[in-house]
Amino acid sequence: MAAAPAKPFLKWAGGKTHLLDSLRTVYPAGLGDTICKYAEPFVGGGAVLFDLLAAYRMKQVYIGDSSPQLINAYLAVRDHVEELVERLSPMEEIFHLLDSQARRAYYNAQRTRFNRRMAAGHPLGVEDAALLIFLNRTCFNGLYRVNRRGLFNVPMGAYRNPMICDGDNLRACSALLQGVEIVCGDYQACAPFVDEHTFVYFDPPYRPLSPTSSFTAYTSQSFNDGDQEALARFARELAGRGALVALSNSDPRSVCPEDDFLERIYDGFTIKRVQAARMINSKAAARGAVSELLITSYPAPGGAGQ
Numbered sequence: 643m644a645a646a647p648a649k650p651f652l653k654w655a656g657g658k659t660h661l662l663d664s665l666r667t668v669y670p671a672g673l674g675d676t677i678c679k680y681a682e683p684f685v686g687g688g689a690v691l692f693d694l695l696a697a698y699r700m701k702q703v704y705i706g707d708s709s710p711q712l713i714n715a716y717l718a719v720r721d722h723v724e725e726l727v728e729r730l731s732p733m734e735e736i737f738h739l740l741d742s743q744a745r746r747a748y749y750n751a752q753r754t755r756f757n758r759r760m761a762a763g764h765p766l767g768v769e770d771a772a773l774l775i776f777l778n779r780t781c782f783n784g785l786y787r788v789n790r791r792g793l794f795n796v797p798m799g800a801y802r803n804p805m806i807c808d809g810d811n812l813r814a815c816s817a818l819l820q821g822v823e824i825v826c827g828d829y830q831a832c833a834p835f836v837d838e839h840t841f842v843y844f845d846p847p848y849r850p851l852s853p854t855s856s857f858t859a860y861t862s863q864s865f866n867d868g869d870q871e872a873l874a875r876f877a878r879e880l881a882g883r884g885a886l887v888a889l890s891n892s893d894p895r896s897v898c899p900e901d902d903f904l905e906r907i908y909d910g911f912t913i914k915r916v917q918a919a920r921m922i923n924s925k926a927a928a929r930g931a932v933s934e935l936l937i938t939s940y941p942a943p944g945g946a947g948q
């Protein structure tokens with residue numbers, strides 16, 4: 643029986659909900675059967691993770707991300723979901739009762755608390771996860787952005803009655819996360835997990851399409867072309883051991899037809915272009931949807947590459 647559907651419990655930059663229909667066409671054959679392990683080392687909001695776990699029974703699952711706050715939230719949802727709901731629910735009640743000025747003061751107080759706890763450097767726990775979810779649900783655009791010192795600096799958004807504590811969804815996510823290995827760190831830490839029974843999906847920070855469209859500040863570091871090349875080498879190494887590897891990235895040709903950087907570093911992989919309604923700051927976006935790349939180490943079941 644399929645598990646209860648769950649959707650990402652955080653809005654996360656680069657979230658893949660809008661691409662799920664296309665991504666499902668490149669899920670490999672044998673998922674939940676011969677391909678019984680799943681690894682997602684740039685998990686972010688986990689749109690693909692939750693989609694896949696609700697539909698397929700996987701024996702072992704690994705997720706990772708370099709953001710400690712994000713990984714702490716996954717741990718809290720997996721291991722302490724009732725305590726998390728107990729902390730979030732009154733925050734929602736209070737927030738909804740306040741007028742806009744009082745909301746701003748309450749939001750700023752929670753943001754200060756979140757940052758103070760982070761700066762104090764004590765181990766992250768359920769309270770930090772609750773604060774992250776609260777801020778994520780009420781901040782401008784659901785953006786997670788930190789300054790150079792690693793402090794969250796997004797202002798409050800303008801939502802009338804934001805859903806802050808979606809208990810049913812948090813519990814559905816928690817159920818799907820039982821038994822999942824959750825790791826904070828660099829994507830390469832997944833190496834020991836991956837074998838010939840593993841489907842690996844990499845969703846790295848996208849290669850910027852233009853200098854102004856760059857958004858690589860999920861953590862305080864960025865992901866440059868050298869990092870993209872290192873990832874491609876790593877993907878090739880995992881495919882070499884028989885793993886089935888899929889990746890997504892931006893399509894540089896949307897704005898610069900002669901830019902073949904990703905084609906070069908993924909030479910020999912299958913590359914599929916899919917349309918995506920994505921907000922980017924360029925003339926191409928003004929003309930309509932841009933495409934994104936789905937790159938697989940195997941012939942995609944949903945059709946040939948182009």
Ligand SMILES: C[S@@+](CC[C@H](N)C(=O)[O-])C[C@H]1O[C@@H](n2cnc3c(N)ncnc32)[C@H](O)[C@@H]1O
Pocket residue numbers: 654655656657658659683684685686687688689690706707708709712827828829830845846847848860861865
């Ligand atoms: C494009 S987002 C993933 C979005 C995700 N697929 C979703 O649906 O929300 C990229 C993620 O990679 C993480 N990240 C950046 N550099 C990393 C690294 N070297 N190793 C692991 N994770 C990294 C960021 O914190 C961010 O959450």
